[in-house]
Amino acid sequence: MEENVIAMPRIGDKAPEFKAVTTQGKINFPGDYKGSWVIFFSHPADFTPVCTSEFMTFATLEEKFERANCKLVGLSVDGLYSHIAWLRTIKEKIEFKGMKNVEVKFPLIEDITMEISKKYGMIQPGESSTKAVRAVFFIDPKGIIRTIIYYPLSLGRNFEELYRVLIALQTADEFEVATPADWQPGDEVIVPPAGSCGVAKERVEGNEKDIKCYDWFFCTKKLDKETIFKKILKN
Ligand code: BEZ
Numbered sequence: 001m002e003e004n005v006i007a008m009p010r011i012g013d014k015a016p017e018f019k020a021v022t023t024q025g026k027i028n029f030p031g032d033y034k035g036s037w038v039i040f041f042s043h044p045a046d047f048t049p050v051c052t053s054e055f056m057t058f059a060t061l062e063e064k065f066e067r068a069n070c071k072l073v074g075l076s077v078d079g080l081y082s083h084i085a086w087l088r089t090i091k092e093k094i095e096f097k098g099m100k101n102v103e104v105k106f107p108l109i110e111d112i113t114m115e116i117s118k119k120y121g122m123i124q125p126g127e128s129s130t131k132a133v134r135a136v137f138f139i140d141p142k143g144i145i146r147t148i149i150y151y152p153l154s155l156g157r158n159f160e161e162l163y164r165v166l167i168a169l170q171t172a173d174e175f176e177v178a179t180p181a182d183w184q185p186g187d188e189v190i191v192p193p194a195g196s197c198g199v200a201k202e203r204v205e206g207n208e209k210d211i212k213c214y215d216w217f218f219c220t221k222k223l224d225k226e227t228i229f230k231k232i233l234k235n
Helices: 049-067 080-093 115-119 159-175 197-204 225-232
Strands: 018-022 025-029 037-042 070-076 108-110 134-139 145-151 212-215 218-221
Touching: 018 108, 018 115, 037 159, 049 070, 049 080, 049 159, 080 108, 134 159, 145 159, 159 225, 197 212
Parallel strands: 037 070, 070 108
Antiparallel strands: 018 025, 037 134, 134 145, 212 218
């Protein structure tokens, strides 16, 4: 087996710990974020177009994520002064899709040594050995990794999808349900599977109130958007 191989973090693992220098000062991760959800994401390089479009979009949506108790933390293998210069350029010069004068207020980690990006499996040599891929880690308030999504260098992320994932994870936790394909808040949700033959029978016979079954193992119920957002969003 090759020396120095670092196992990539997986869903359900504790988020690997690190201390870092960022554009908002030093952070201790994930300890400083206890009690909040965190989207920890990497981007390939400062002063590149796809990354610039992504940072402008994320910064514009930051308040929306904050209302869902979610903080944003970015990383690339560039240094701090490059990060600062790039974020200043974005604010002062770039206008894109109606976004302008965009200030990136969330921390952007410098990782010139690649220590953190390697720890999180963000360096994927088949794609690039000198740049991080576009990784997205959803970390819950207890510091557990709940979802991981990777995109290649050429593909900008869909931030509405990242928000949908965050709300779906919180909905699953708060209401003890699962969410079906293409779920959006307000759509029917999946109830936990029948735990006994008796419950399975009750369900297919339509005797369980407010539950609709497509078969004994596939049952849903209504969960309206207002109920979800009332529980999840801060005022
Ligand atoms: C970009 O963000 O535009 C980009 C970064 C690295 C490689 C290719 C594109």
